[in-house]
Amino acid sequence: MWGQRLILVVDDEETQRQTIASVLAEWGHEVREADSGQAALEVVRDQAVDLVVSDMRMPGMSGLELLRECRRLRPDIAVVMVTAFGSIETAVTAMKEGAADFLTKPIDLDQLELVVNRALEMHRLIRENRLLRQKLEDTREGFRLIGGSRVMAEVLDRAARAAETAATVLITGESGTGKELLARSLHDLSPRALEKFVAVNCAALPENLLESELFGHVRGAFTGADRDRPGRVAKAEGGTLFLDEIGDVSPLVQVKLLRFLQEREFSPVGSDLTVQADVRVVTATHCDLEDLVAMGEFREDLFYRLRVVNLALPPLRERREDIPELAEHFLTRYAQRYQRPVRRFSAEAMACLMAQEFKGNIRELENLIEQAVVMARDVVIRAEDLPCRGDGSAESDLPAGLPSVQGDLPGMLEALERRIVMDTLASCDGNQSRAARLLGLTESGLRYKLGKWKPVGDQEV
Numbered sequence: 001m002w003g004q005r006l007i008l009v010v011d012d013e014e015t016q017r018q019t020i021a022s023v024l025a026e027w028g029h030e031v032r033e034a035d036s037g038q039a040a041l042e043v044v045r046d047q048a049v050d051l052v053v054s055d056m057r058m059p060g061m062s063g064l065e066l067l068r069e070c071r072r073l074r075p076d077i078a079v080v081m082v083t084a085f086g087s088i089e090t091a092v093t094a095m096k097e098g099a100a101d102f103l104t105k106p107i108d109l110d111q112l113e114l115v116v117n118r119a120l121e122m123h124r125l126i127r128e129n130r131l132l133r134q135k136l137e138d139t140r141e142g143f144r145l146i147g148g149s150r151v152m153a154e155v156l157d158r159a160a161r162a163a164e165t166a167a168t169v170l171i172t173g174e175s176g177t178g179k180e181l182l183a184r185s186l187h188d189l190s191p192r193a194l195e196k197f198v199a200v201n202c203a204a205l206p207e208n209l210l211e212s213e214l215f216g217h218v219r220g221a222f223t224g225a226d227r228d229r230p231g232r233v234a235k236a237e238g239g240t241l242f243l244d245e246i247g248d249v250s251p252l253v254q255v256k257l258l259r260f261l262q263e264r265e266f267s268p269v270g271s272d273l274t275v276q277a278d279v280r281v282v283t284a285t286h287c288d289l290e291d292l293v294a295m296g297e298f299r300e301d302l303f304y305r306l307r308v309v310n311l312a313l314p315p316l317r318e319r320r321e322d323i324p325e326l327a328e329h330f331l332t333r334y335a336q337r338y339q340r341p342v343r344r345f346s347a348e349a350m351a352c353l354m355a356q357e358f359k360g361n362i363r364e365l366e367n368l369i370e371q372a373v374v375m376a377r378d379v380v381i382r383a384e385d386l387p388c389r390g391d392g393s394a395e396s397d398l399p400a401g402l403p404s405v406q407g408d409l410p411g412m413l414e415a416l417e418r419r420i421v422m423d424t425l426a427s428c429d430g431n432q433s434r435a436a437r438l439l440g441l442t443e444s445g446l447r448y449k450l451g452k453w454k455p456v457g458d459q460e461v
């Protein structure tokens with residue numbers, strides 16, 4: 001499945017190098033040789049090397065330095081170090097630095113075969129695992145950030161550049177514009193992608209809980225703290241910490257965050273201990289932080305620390321050209337999730353979507369499509385499947401959550417009933433018997449209602 005393996009043999013001593021290279025070639029591997037660490041790096045940069053077998057002691061770049069560079073450039077390449085007999089300490093160092101294994105001189109051929117095969121196998125597993133993870137990520141819903149409009153392309157371009165660094169990023173934008181999704185993408189595109197992404201909703205916790213949630217606490221720090229508990233910052237070590245709704249953080253926690261961002265260290269609640277942290281911080285808010293600063297509710301110094309890079313997500317109404325692509329994206333997602341045969345929108349349905357105001361931005365669009373997928377009778381989503389007025393104009397200004405039918409109470413009640421039923425059904429992943437139980441209906445009762453709401457006629461175009 002992986003074809004021939006490419007092994008790079010690095011040694012300044014020609015005989016030693018050629019001996020290893022020719023044995024490996026005899027065993028059927030493709031082999032390259034390099035007589036120095038520098039030359040080896042050139043090969044690593046240009047070719048799909050699977051394994052590096054390198055001598056430890058070389059003039060110029062040492063084997064250990066080469067190992068570090070390889071780990072930095074191509075973390076998935078396996079490196080086997082060859083050390084002088086008896087220098088077990090260097091071998092241990094190499095292993096700590098990420099070497100797959102080591103060999104001692106003089107090289108025993110059985111040993112070489114064993115070590116090389118094991119390293120190649122490990123390399124294969126790591127790579128396979130990464131590919132699988134990638135595949136999983138790609139199919140994981142919501143992973144793909146859609147945005148072909150000029151404004152979005154600009155934001156995504158800046159995001160991609162910010163992702164390469166560990167700079168602190170502040171994401172701003174109205175509710176439902178995709179702030180959390182962007183934060184995840186920043187992580188997924190960053191060199192920290194394989195480490196953890198830890199999200200904390202700062203608005204969901206009261207001040208004292210938030211502090212210990214973030215920084216952890218020691219036993220006895222407060223009533224109920226019966227053991228040490230690490231916080232989210234510690235859990236995000238090496239990865240990304242996403243602080244959502246940062247505008248809602250209390251002054252006390254603001255001070256702690258400021259220290260953390262400035263010094264890259266923190267103390268768990270109830271402890272004098274100082275803990276270092278290597279964590280990339282991304283925050284998001286729908287508030288105008290500058291306003292909060294002006295009103296004295298948010299620390300100005302913290303604001304500047306958070307906003308090293310500011311990514312501002314535009315509301316959907318300012319990028320209507322993204323609606324069709326987003327709508328198709330959600331259609332595919334929910335058709336798959338609910339196992340519905342729905343494939344496309346009728347022209348009226350699309351016109352209806354384009355005309356919506358979308359105060360709730362992408363989340364609102366997503367909900368609309370989800371409901372429509374559940375409701376659709378066949379392969380096409382029609383205007384009737386969407387809660388918009390027949391003339392295709394924007395929805396009325398009824399409070400969010402209420403149906404858009406006006407003027408007749410029975411009609412409104414039915415629309416409300418329909419929405420409740422559809423929401424419940426959606427929350428049960430389309431499972432009708434579960435939804436019926438939740439709604440206090442019999443299954444046939446639910447089916448009757450669903451059947452009644454299936455629209456008739458809609459000229460497909």
Ligand SMILES: Nc1ncnc2c1ncn2[C@@H]1O[C@H](COP(=O)(O)OP(=O)(O)OP(=O)(O)O)[C@@H](O)[C@H]1O
Binds near residue numbers: 177
């Ligand atoms: N560009 C996009 N492409 C595809 N899906 C998106 C995009 N932006 C947002 N979404 C989807 O829209 C929904 C809302 O996005 P998200 O939760 O990231 O918004 P938010 O800005 O954090 O909202 P809130 O402020 O309400 O927390 C999610 O289901 C997300 O997957």
Ligand SMILES: [Mg+2]
Binds near residue numbers: 179180244
């Ligand atoms: Mg959010």
